[in-house]
Amino acid sequence: MGIARQLVHRLEQWFELMGAEYAYMATDRSNEASLRLFTGRCGYSKFRTPSLLVHPVHSHRLRAPRRATVVRLGARDAERLYRSRLAHVEFFPADIGAVLGNALSRGTFLATVGGYEWGGVDRFLACPPASWAVASAWDCGGVFRLQVRGASRLRRAAAAATRALDRAAKWLRVPSVPDFFRPFAGWFVYGLAGSGGRDAAMAAEAVFASIVNMARGRAAAVAVEVAAMDPLRGRIPHWRRLSCTEDLWCMKRLGAGGGGHADGWDWARSAPGQSIFVDPREV
Known part of the structure; x- marks a missing residue:
């Protein structure tokens, strides 16, 4: 058993001790070595292919669809909405x-589309609008920072020029490149969900744009991870x-045999x- 396989095995033992x-x-x-280790030697199954x-x-501010109206929810109202609408979604945290x-x-x-007037979470849960979307923002900069290295002086200068023009003339809406060449903070959008067909996707765009605008002066980029078939x-x-559209999650059921539940169902498959x-x- 190689070192990498031993490490995975020890981690799995610890996971089981923790009740996983x-x-x-x-x-x-594209990481063939990783896939050979986990799917070929350690018994993992290819599970999901999300995109980051x-x-x-x-x-400048990111434009949001005019037909959408965005409201901010308190933590308790957000929890009620999430538990009511997303409790069935994979990896939803208890x-x-x-x-x-x-x-x-x-x-x-x-965000809602079509002139819906927000009347509180109770009204929303009892009679939701035809199209809506919800999401939350997380400040990853409070835990870690990122940095792009190896860029040439020419690329750095060109990026700096776009930022200078964007600051001086916001009305031009220049697609400026943030200063990724020094340690920077990023925000992560989580809990993205919605309902209502194409208009729900419009509502999701409005929510994401609102979070990007809120991050101005606090982060250099905002990211969200979505499932391969997510309509939003x-x-x-x-x-x-x-x-990155090449993400791949692999999963394995722990325990003797790894055969799944008594009825034969296995989440990993x-x-x-x-x-x-x-x-x-x-x-």
């Missing part, structure tokens, strides 16, 4: 209240060069749903 039933790992589809969509934060109440959580936003992903603003809930504490 499953173990999962994340990589990208990233949008830079500019000096302690969602602790996530929303964490000091790194920057708020939850709800089509209108999420993002830059392809910053995003189940069909994917339309959406996932990515716990920001695991980013």
Whole structure:
């Protein structure tokens, strides 16, 4: 047994001691060595293929659809909404209240389309609008910072020029490149969900734009991870060069035999749903 396989085995033993039933790992589809180790030698199954969509934060505001109205929810109202509408979603945390109440959580936003007037969470749950979307923001900069290295002086100068022009003439809406070449903070959007067909995707765009605008002066980029079949992903603003559509999650049921439940069902081999809930504490 090689060192890498021994390390995975010891981690799985610790997971079981902590009461875990499953173990999962994340990589990208081009990492052949990682896939050979986990799926070929350690018994993991290819599980989900989400995409990480990233949008830079500019000096100018990101435009949101005019038909959408965005309101900010308190932590308790957000928890009630999430438990009512997202409790069935994969990876939904049982302690969602602790996530929303964490000091790194920057708020939850709800967008509606079609002139719906917000009358509180009770009214929303009793009679929701035809189209809506919700999401929360998490400040990863409070835990770690990122930095891009190896860029040439020419690229750095060109990026700095776009930022200078964006600051001086916000009305031009220059797609400026943030200063990724020094340690920077990023925000993560979690709990993205909605209902209502195409207009729900529009509402999701409005929520994401609101979070990007809120991050101005606080972060250099905002990211969200969405499932492969999520109907909301089509209108999420993002830059392809910053995003990653090659993510791959692999999963394994722990315990003797790894055969699944008594009825033969095994989550690691189940069909994917339309959406996932990515716990920001695991980013």
